[in-house]
Amino acid sequence: MTKPVVVVSNQPDRVRDIASCLGPGFNAIPLDPDAQSAPDTGNAVMMVVDVDLSDRKMIDCLRQDVLAAHGHLPSVFVTDDHRRLDVVQSNALGASKTVSRRQAVGRLRQIAEAYAQTAGLADPIVACDVAIERAAALNTELFAAVANAEPLPREQIQQCGQYISDALRQDGISTFLREVKRHHSYTHRHSICVTGLAVAFGLNCGMQAGDVQRLATGALMHDIGKARIDLEILDKPDALSPSERAEMQRHPGYGSEILLADAQFESEVVDMARQHHEYLDGSGYPDGLSDHQLSDLVRIMTIVDIYSALIDRRSYKTAIPRATAYQMMQRMHGKIDMPFLKAFEPIALQEN
Ligand SMILES: [Fe+2]
Ligand SMILES: [Fe+2]
CATH class of the missing domain: 1.10.3210.10 (Hypothetical protein af1432)
Structure with a gap:
């Protein structure tokens, strides 16, 4: 049974990249912060946020819409390797974890597996x-x-x-x-x-x-x-x-x-x-x-x-x-x- 992971991004190629980082067993559900309608995220294991964290409008949108509605999910923010401020901004938004883009392959899957296990035990x-x-x-x-x-x-x-x-x-x-x-x-x-x-x-x-x-x-x-x-x-x-x-x-x-x-x-x-x-x-x-x-x-x-x-x-x-x-x-x-x-x-x- 595949486990859903919400992927917050306004760039379809990033959603695809994260889906491949997660690998089989996980089902990436795209959530575009700019879109009006939101997908059904029930039973999601966690949320991966991969957006431009230097964009003020995007941060407001994240805070007011996405995190307000889905803040109960553990959130993993993907940060750009050369922008240390991304980590600061992620933490300010309440990130459960941050992962640099370079480490995302392998690390994201590991984190998702750990959260899936916790979610399973929480049932x-x-x-x-x-x-x-x-x-x-x-x-x-x-x-x-x-x-x-x-x-x-x-x-x-x-x-x-x-x-x-x-x-x-x-x-x-x-x-x-x-x-x-x-x-x-x-x-x-x-x-x-x-x-x-x-x-x-x-x-x-x-x-x-x-x-x-x-x-x-x-x-x-x-x-x-x-x-x-x-x-x-x-x-x-x-x-x-x-x-x-x-x-x-x-x-x-x-x-x-x-x-x-x-x-x-x-x-x-x-x-x-x-x-x-x-x-x-x-x-x-x-x-x-x-x-x-x-x-x-x-x-x-x-x-x-x-x-x-x-x-x-x-x-x-x-x-x-x-x-x-x-x-x-x-x-x-x-x-x-x-x-x-x-x-x-x-x-x-x-x-x-
Ligand atoms: Fe007894
Ligand atoms: Fe006894």
Whole structure:
């Protein structure tokens, strides 16, 4: 699919030159500043401006008509090699970048490709889709690695955390949660959903990049122990029997065993896998830990894990609306960290 680039010039030969600099994959849309009618520039990746920047009338025309109507597009001004004032004038007009005519071949295409990528990521569906697809593929790979006793793909786990973090910065948590709902496997959907919520929480609190990364890795791995649970129990459409529940509740222990055996995960990540079902009052599992024994990252993981389970559908229950789920958690005094729950409110209740 060709990507449109607006080329602002009153000289057809310059439009042709720029079209050939852009090369295949880009479609140059001429926009003559002197003409009365303007072409449709919707979905354009950027605008290349190649006009006589020493012409006062042209500058007025650019400012009043072209830039006023299309100023939302990144603008690359082509400057003449021997006229240094062109660069000054371009910057005064708000150029995103300037490129000298000599460098235009090769450089313009490079810039257009970079803007096209940014524009692609700015599309909500694209950014979230990419992150969610990667996370789903990673989950499948993680479960297979555990089944085959192979090392876990550490680099892909980190990359996936980065993709999710980028998608959330671009699109926000609500778009992310909407898109993740389309996944059929609850186990994968839950892991992706928990990761999105944990990263959104970290970003919203202004957490340092290292902690956001640890939170993302911890979230992606928090239920890895489920890879050792029999599929008949894991995917059972009905509520679990007491013995099945007991087996299911072994997943935090299995998870920490898997991560410790791999020897490449930080202790915080192992803790998030082992302790995310613990409660501050000691009533959780598997170790009955309480209060000061539970780190901040574990407390956050517990909150996003519970919220994620509440807002998701299961074969035996419908999805609970986000605001209701948050209210239900406000009644969990003594069990979960209330200051963190309060800090989670903007994420839990964010509509867009
Ligand atoms: Fe869990
Ligand atoms: Fe979970």
